[in-house]
Amino acid sequence: MAIIIEKAKAEDAEAILNLTKVCGSETDNLSFGESGIPVSVENEASYIASVENSDTDIFLVARDGKEIVGTGNYTSFPKKRMAHRGEFGISVRKSYWNQGVGTMLMEHILDFAKNVARSEIVSLEVRSDNEAAIHLYRKFGFEKIGTFKGYFKIGEELIDFDIMELFL
Ligand SMILES: CC(C)(COP(=O)(O)OP(=O)(O)OC[C@H]1O[C@@H](n2cnc3c(N)ncnc32)[C@H](O)[C@@H]1OP(=O)(O)O)[C@@H](O)C(=O)NCCC(=O)NCCS
Numbered sequence: 001m002a003i004i005i006e007k008a009k010a011e012d013a014e015a016i017l018n019l020t021k022v023c024g025s026e027t028d029n030l031s032f033g034e035s036g037i038p039v040s041v042e043n044e045a046s047y048i049a050s051v052e053n054s055d056t057d058i059f060l061v062a063r064d065g066k067e068i069v070g071t072g073n074y075t076s077f078p079k080k081r082m083a084h085r086g087e088f089g090i091s092v093r094k095s096y097w098n099q100g101v102g103t104m105l106m107e108h109i110l111d112f113a114k115n116v117a118r119s120e121i122v123s124l125e126v127r128s129d130n131e132a133a134i135h136l137y138r139k140f141g142f143e144k145i146g147t148f149k150g151y152f153k154i155g156e157e158l159i160d161f162d163i164m165e166l167f168l
Contacts, residue, residue, distance in 0.1 A: 001099065003104060005072075006060065007059065008059045008060065009048065010045040010048050010049045010052075011045070012048065013041045013044035016048075016061065016068060017036055017041060017044055019069075019093060020032060020036035020091075021034060021036035022093050023094075026094040027094070029130045030091060047059075055117060056078075056086075057074060057075045057117075058073065058109070058116075059071070059073045060105060062092065062101050062104065069093050069096045069101060070090065070101045071091055071105075072088065072091075072105035073088060074109045074113055075087055076117045076119060085122070086121075086122055086123075088113070090106065092105070097132070098132075103136065106136060110166075110168070114168040119168060120168055122166045122168065123163065125148060125151060125161040125162070126161060127152070127160075127162075137164055137166075142164040142165065143164060144163070144164050146162075146163040147160050147161070148160065148161045148163055
């Protein structure tokens with residue numbers, strides 16, 4: 001397996017939307033399930049194009065050959081008094097878990113956040129029982145700063161999330 005991390009291209013939109021359906025069906029850790037995200041291919045392509053040359057936001061894909069097996073995105077907060085901060089999301093398809101793809105995505109995201117976006121603080125919310133993700137974030141220095149009780153509701157179940165932050 002030779003995984004390459006690179007910026008998404010507009011023509012990846014359909015594969016990325018399909019991947020959200022796969023990842024959404026494989027875990028309850030994401031904000032969407034098996035239907036993926038309700039965005040058209042055209043809108044996804046325009047979003048990807050809109051961040052392609054951005055120095056505040058980035059959208060990355062992990063490729064194994066031609067197949068996209070994971071995604072990572074970083075967004076800086078646009079409001080002036082929050083613009084020193086950003087947040088990100090990562091997702092890898094299950095057949096590629098525990099092979100270092102998430103680590104590679106994190107390295108690229110944090111490098112972008114620090115050296116291009118010039119963010120000072122990165123924050124995230126993660127299901128409090130998502131041990132693999134929490135392990136990964138702690139590996140990069142993230143610390144838990146609180147709990148958001150009932151951050152998700154899946155069926156009738158309220159699900160708590162850890163809030164974590166990293167000073168770059
Ligand atoms: C979280 C996720 C992105 C990690 O991706 P990945 O490619 O498996 O990540 P890596 O292989 O680089 O690292 C996983 C690490 O977690 C560790 N890990 C796996 N399961 C674990 C568990 N149950 N408890 C503790 N650590 C665990 C692995 O040993 C590895 O640690 P290491 O790098 O010290 O060896 C992936 O599991 C995923 O997409 N999950 C579903 C979506 C999701 O939860 N996204 C994050 C939402 S906040």
